[in-house]
Amino acid sequence: MNDIGAHLAAMRNTAPLVQNITNYVAMNVMANALLAAGASPAMVHAREEAAEFAGLAQALSVNIGTLDPDWVTAMEDAARVMNDAGKPWVLDPVAVGATALRRDAGARLLALKPSVVRGNASEVMALAGADAAGRGADAADEVASAEAAARDIATRTGGVVAVTGPVDYVTDGAAAYRIENGSAMMPRVTALGCALSGVVAGFAVGQEPLPATVAALAFYGLAGEEAAARAQGPGSFLPAFIDALAGVTPEALDRGAKVMGA
Ligand SMILES: Nc1ncnc2c1ncn2[C@@H]1O[C@H](COP(=O)(O)OP(=O)(O)O)[C@@H](O)[C@H]1O
Ligand SMILES: Cc1ncsc1CCOP(=O)(O)O
Ligand SMILES: [Mg+2]
Incomplete structure (x- = not known):
């Protein structure tokens, strides 16, 4: 891929309205990351309005981090609106293997064929039905161990x-x-x-999902590298990372992206 910076420029040019049905832990960080990257975030999850808002949004991210059954209904309704309108949506299967509620929600949402699934290795393996060693929201498996599960899910969706x-x-x-x-x-x-899952949703607006996802990950990782060079530890990393998301230019992304065919 040699047009990675162009995908960032296109996302910023669109400044896409991204609806997020996400968890309580992530709402603030996620909204700030989307704003810094150049998108327009809205956190809208109530069962009574999620589908209506999906009619306005250009992309949707659905995240099962702190879900309850009403939220699952809202997620399914909003995802159907996106599908019917041909708009992209991203599934983030946080800790999907941990409990029956999460496994059921993951299966229901996967059946609605998300444009992109973005998770850590343990989550992608659990979502595919493979044995996974995740601890809560954190990965305990290697990315390499999840590659077959990733291909399996992609083929299914x-x-x-x-x-x-x-x-x-x-x-x-x-x-x-x-x-x-x-x-x-x-x-x-x-x-x-x-x-990151919200940022991937933003990149997928008006762009092919595969190169858009690759570009979003390279952009996000490059911002992480720049923030790490300035931060003293995890606390100062977060504001430095938000600054870096805003500061990475398409030209810097073309220079700094480390993307290889697999
Ligand atoms: N050890 C690592 N080195 C470099 N980048 C990492 C590392 N672990 C995670 N990342 C990056 O952090 C971001 C979030 O990924 P990850 O930590 O896997 O998600 P999650 O928080 O859902 O488990 C991604 O951009 C990923 O590339
Ligand atoms: C800690 C935690 N618990 C439920 S949701 C959540 C946030 C997980 O965020 P991420 O997967 O991006 O680290
Ligand atoms: Mg996660």
């Missing part, structure tokens, strides 16, 4: 699956890429995976 970790893996079931950008500081701050 016809969409894209992104497995994130030290080196990210993105596939549509046929082509695949690895993205080496990022910082070991990123998994030490909560909600950065959730926020």
Whole structure:
């Protein structure tokens, strides 16, 4: 892929309205990350309005981090609106293997064929029905161990699956890429995976899901590298990361993206 910066420029040019049905932990971080990246976030999850708002949104991210049954209904309703209108939506299967409620929600949402699934290795493996060792929202499996599960999900949904970790893996079931950008500081701050799923949704507006997802991951990882160079630890990393999301230019992304065909 050699037009990665152009995908960032296109996203910023659109400034997409991204609806997020996300968890209480992530709401603030995610909204700030989307704003800094150049999108327009809205956190709208009530069962009575989620589908109506989906009619206005250009993309949707659905995140099961702190769900309850009413939220699952809202997620399914909003996802159907996006599907009917041909608009992209992203599933973030937080801790999907941990409980029956999460496994059921994950299966229902997967059946609605998300444009992109973005999760850590343990989540992607659990979502595919494979044995996974995740602890809550944190990964306990290697990205390499989740590649077959990612291809399996992509084949089932016809969409894209992104497995994130030290080196990210993105596939549509046929082509695949690895993205080496990022910082070991990123998994030490909560909600950065959730926020990435929202950013992927923004990149998918008006762009092919596979290259849009690759570009979003390279952009996000490069911002992580720049923030890590300035931060003293996880606390100062977060504001530095928000600054870096706003500061990465398309030209810097073209220079700094570490993307390889897999
Ligand atoms: N050890 C690491 N080194 C570099 N980047 C990482 C590392 N772990 C995670 N990342 C990056 O952090 C971001 C969030 O991914 P991840 O931590 O896998 O999500 P989650 O928070 O959902 O578990 C991604 O951009 C990913 O590339
Ligand atoms: C800690 C936690 N618990 C429920 S949701 C959540 C946030 C998880 O965020 P991320 O997967 O982005 O680290
Ligand atoms: Mg996560």
